[in-house]
Amino acid sequence: MAAAARAAGRQPDDITLVAVSKQQPRDRIDAMLESGQRVFGENRVQEAQTHWQAHRAQRDDLCLHLIGPLQTNKARDAVRLFDVIETLDRPKLAAALARAMDREGRRPDVFVQVNTGEEPQKAGVIPGEADAFIAAVRGDYGLPLKGLMCIPPVEEEPAMHFALLRKIARRNGLDMLSMGMSHDFETAIAFGATHVRIGTALFGQRQPS
Numbered sequence: 001m002a003a004a005a006r007a008a009g010r011q012p013d014d015i016t017l018v019a020v021s022k023q024q025p026r027d028r029i030d031a032m033l034e035s036g037q038r039v040f041g042e043n044r045v046q047e048a049q050t051h052w053q054a055h056r057a058q059r060d061d062l063c064l065h066l067i068g069p070l071q072t073n074k075a076r077d078a079v080r081l082f083d084v085i086e087t088l089d090r091p092k093l094a095a096a097l098a099r100a101m102d103r104e105g106r107r108p109d110v111f112v113q114v115n116t117g118e119e120p121q122k123a124g125v126i127p128g129e130a131d132a133f134i135a136a137v138r139g140d141y142g143l144p145l146k147g148l149m150c151i152p153p154v155e156e157e158p159a160m161h162f163a164l165l166r167k168i169a170r171r172n173g174l175d176m177l178s179m180g181m182s183h184d185f186e187t188a189i190a191f192g193a194t195h196v197r198i199g200t201a202l203f204g205q206r207q208p209s
């Protein structure tokens with residue numbers, strides 16, 4: 001990450017490593033915590049509770065990112081556990097999060113997920129609807145919107161997707177970009193990623209339950 005940042009003329013400190021701990025055994029997660037890592041990503045609310053609720057009670061320096069799809073009926077649990085919710089992509093979820101934040105008195109940062117490849121099976125707002133949705137998230141729902149997130153199609157060159165996400169962020173005055181995973185984080189950093197989400201390259205292969 002540091003080398004990719006320098007190659008792009010950026011400061012390594014400007015890029016946050018989100019260690020993706022989904023489907024990883026407890027000993028690897030504990031080892032990562034011992035190494036000093038504090039920012040973690042999970043894609044399911046329930047698994048995140050299993051991995052992190054006990055740690056959360058013991059340390060106040062954890063920063064937990066939700067990086068997977070969120071159902072509206074889990075919005076309140078998500079608001080309770082996470083510090084950043086990266087996968088906001090529809091008005092119904094924005095409304096549920098606004099309500100949950102009011103009830104919980106807790107306001108995690110929010111990222112809007114953009115489906116840059118317009119893949120039917122993938123979550124995220126399509127690029128043509130991003131500006132209107134971003135305006136609604138800020139205006140109608142008053143959520144603490146900080147940035148954008150994307151997962152490029154696996155079979156395509158990621159660079160054009162990262163460039164598109166950066167363009168949408170810039171024209172909407174958003175500073176943060178969550179993009180790049182184990183296989184493409186260097187490219188993402190070259191295109192301005194502020195958060196890279198790395199699982200297997202850090203922890204090793206996942207162990208599906």
Ligand SMILES: *Cc1c(COP(=O)(O)O)cnc(C)c1O
Binds near residue numbers: 020022181197199201
């Ligand atoms: C699992 C996951 C990652 C991490 O993927 P790796 O290829 O293991 O680095 C990143 N982002 C999202 C949204 C994920 O679901």
